Amino acid sequence: MSTEAKSAMTEFTSNLRSVPRRMLESAFRSGKPNTDRTRSTFVFSNVFLHLHSVRTHRWSLRWTTTMGLGLATTAAFLITLFTGVLLMFYYKPYPDVAYQSIKDIHFVVPTGRFMRNIHRWAANVMVVTVILHMARAFYTASYRRPREFNWLVGMGLLAITLGLSFTGYLLPWDQLAYWAITIGANIAQSPREVTDALNLTDYFDPGGFQRSLLLGSEIVGEEALIRFYLLHVMILPLALVALMTIHFWRIRKDGGIARPADADARLEAPAGAVYPVFTQAPQKTYQLAAIVKGRTSAVERGPENTVPSMPHLFYAELAILMLTALVCVALSLVSDAPLKELANPSVPENPAKAPWYFLGLQELVAFSAFMGGIGVPSVVLIGLGLIPYLDREKAGTGEWFGGPGGARLVRRSLMVGFGASILIEAFVIRFGWIREWFPHVPQLVVTALNPGTLLTLVYGLYSVWLVKRYQSTRAGALGLFTCFLCGFLVLTVIGTYFRGPNWDFYWSPSLWPHH
Amino acid sequence: MTVIPGSPKSRLDPDPMPRRDWLGLASLWSAASALLFGLVGSMRLPKAAVVAAPSKTFKVTLPDSLAAGEAFVPAGRAVAVYRDAEGIHAISTICTHLGCVVKSNAEGFECPCHGSRFDATGGVVKGPAPRALAWLQVKVSGSEIQVDEGKAVPSGTKVKNA
CATH class of the missing domain: 1.20.810.10 (Cytochrome Bc1 Complex; Chain C)
Structure with a gap:
């Protein structure tokens, strides 16, 4: 009787002592991620990691x-x-x-x-x-x-x-x-x-x-x-x-x-001792009927250059x-x-300036509210959204500046993108725009034809020319995206550093008139 | 839809739809339309039927020292009131471009936000503003002037003391 009671008490105290460890084990059931197997379970048995x-x-x-x-x-x-x-x-x-x-x-x-x-x-x-x-x-x-x-x-x-x-x-x-x-x-x-x-x-x-x-x-x-x-x-x-x-x-x-x-083929040989990597094609592959369409990924693939996500990723x-x-x-x-x-x-x-990432937009709405705030951004968004559906080429996937033309084309587009936006801005700053030349011109003309729409048109035409020149949609997309980035950068820099009171152009804030 | 084996298949003599399929489809569509109507109905909420806003009419007395063609801006109002030989007029100083308040200067008005410029009558001379500044309805009785910011009048309408 007393020994039974004693052993029950012993068990109870030992259970009590092991509560923290048991709690931890029940929360993380896969144990330490120190083998290929536990590194896998570490990922897929954790709700936050299993993405x-x-x-x-x-x-x-x-x-x-x-x-x-x-x-x-x-x-x-x-x-x-x-x-x-x-x-x-x-x-x-x-x-x-x-x-x-x-x-x-x-x-x-x-x-x-x-x-x-x-x-x-x-x-x-x-x-x-x-x-x-x-x-x-x-x-x-x-x-x-x-x-x-x-x-x-x-x-x-x-x-x-x-x-x-x-x-x-x-x-x-x-x-x-x-x-x-x-x-x-x-x-x-x-x-x-x-x-x-x-x-x-x-x-x-x-x-x-x-x-x-x-x-x-x-x-x-x-x-x-x-x-x-x-x-x-x-x-x-x-x-x-x-x-x-x-x-x-x-x-x-x-x-x-x-x-x-x-x-x-291009990856250097793995440091095999450190990173366990499948180095031979699996001898056998399995297909799960009705779950996996087509062949399983490992078939005739050769070495799989993968490492466990835990710890590497x-x-x-x-x-x-x-x-x-x-x-x-x-x-x-x-x-x-x-x-x-x-x-x-x-x-x-005065001046009322937005944060830097909207100053390009502010520069655009200073030409036309509708075109700068809604028209041109919508065209850019639609253009960007269409890119993956228009460019169905294969060459260059996963490569920096991959595709026809490559880095050379991007360098040339940088020049076109910066050149066109700086030229148009310089012209507007020096000579003004339609409203100043013909004060009574209908608003629709200014809305349709302003520096913002003109710049978008120039970029669009350049990109179409690239498609023809390289016979490749990817080349056109490379040019267009680079141009848009350049335009965004130029407009943002002008809006940030070169616009003063009343949105006038100044070479430096030290030249702003004092009130 | 379940196809009953052996039954004739023709566009003119289609298979009768099994009752269970019909009930299933009917409940799906009922659920979809109920959700849609609920969504459309709740979309009405964000637009209030009545909105509180400060009164748009206000009264002002011009100082005697106000010179012809000089702007008088009542405190807290985006309006410039003028008095000259032809009468009194009020021009809204809310930019027609994106709603900033323009400042009157020697030639007319200038907008600090996007650089629109207007002449003394509110006409656009430079910048992105699509329309001239609005002239507002003015009523004059004695030295008291009542301006209605909600009512625009044709440019050039000046009011004499009745």
Whole structure:
């Protein structure tokens, strides 16, 4: 009796002692990832990791394949998500108190300024990396079949990223915020530039509808702020997460990162002792009836140059995450997020400048609101979206600047892209445009024919010429994408550094007139 | 749809649809249309039937020292009021391009946001503005002037003391 009781007590205490270990084992059932088998189970028995495949091709892990840009974008998003939730503790989305609450975050809340700085810098990093990531996917021709749809998803992610930035800088309700909402809402209303000219606005007014949907009122006020807040903290992040999930899932389903057909041959021999790699073609392959279409991937493929994702891929991902965090934190220590004066509805700032990534757009709307804000961006987006469906060539997939023409064509397109945009801008700055020469010309003429549309036309024609010259759609796409990047860069630099009060051209801010 | 073996297949004499298929399809379409109508209905919510906005009419008294052709801007209003020999007129200072508030200068108006310029009557002389600045309805009774920001009048309409 007493021995039984004693052994039960012993068992109980030993069970109690082993609780932490048992808990850990029940949570991570696959054990330490130190064999090929446990490295696999480490991935597919973890809900967060199982979007990855258990093995990763060695080509995908080369630094020059992706440069980690997509991962850096994701990392920046996670950082904004974390800091954004913290900022929500104190931010109040109501015009009278919004500005004050940002001031509180800046001056009173412990670590508030630091968190706000990180949030702002991570958002900037996200915009930069998402654009660079898109350029990487384009220049390595990674958008081709079967990855066309993922290119479209990526474009949606780019648009949402810009939307998040826009709705974000409106929230402090300072001068920048107020006038940015005003201008943004009026860009949404700018289809009226066309319907007015055609005398249609009384019957068909998509512009007015969009504006009232954004503002929830006729004026920029509390309804507008709560709408932009809702977009910023709820609707757009949810949409972003949904699209990101699809984006990542499709990378895997589309066969991983795009690589050249001869990637295996070009890879250096693996350090066999360190990296366990299948070095011989499997003797036997299996086909799962009705689940796998066609032949299983291993048939007659020769050596599979894959390594376990754990640790090779995950450590690389962790490194990118840490690097992105380091960059954001370092920038936050050096430079504070700006906060202008409280919003003043009767006096805009002069000049009233948007954040840098919208200054190219601001330069375009300074030619025509509808064309700059809606027309040209739509043409660019449609053009980008069509690229994977028009370019069905094979040559150069997975290669930097792959395809006919290659790096030489890109260098030439850089010259055309920079040349055309700088020439047109120089002409407008020196000689003005139609309105100054013929003040009474109908608005439709200015809307249709302005420096923005002209530049788009020049780029389009150059790209068509490339298709003819190289007999290749890919060559045309290479030229067009490079030109658009150049145009974006030139307009952004002019908007940032060379525009002063009243949006006039100045060689330097030191030449601005003093008020 | 299930094909019943052995039954005649012709466009003019089609197979009768099995009842179970019909019920299945009918419920699918009912579900789809119910979701669609629900979605369309909830889309009406973001557009308020009545929106609160400050009054668009306001009263102002011009200072006696106001010279002809000199702009008087009432505090908190995006309007410039003028008085000259032909009467009184008010020009909206909201840019017709993207809604920034323009500043009056010696030649007329200039917009700080995208560089539109207007002459003294509000006509566009430079920049992206698609239309001239709006002239607003003015009512004059004695020294008091009532301006309605919501009502535009043809450019050049000047009002004398009634």
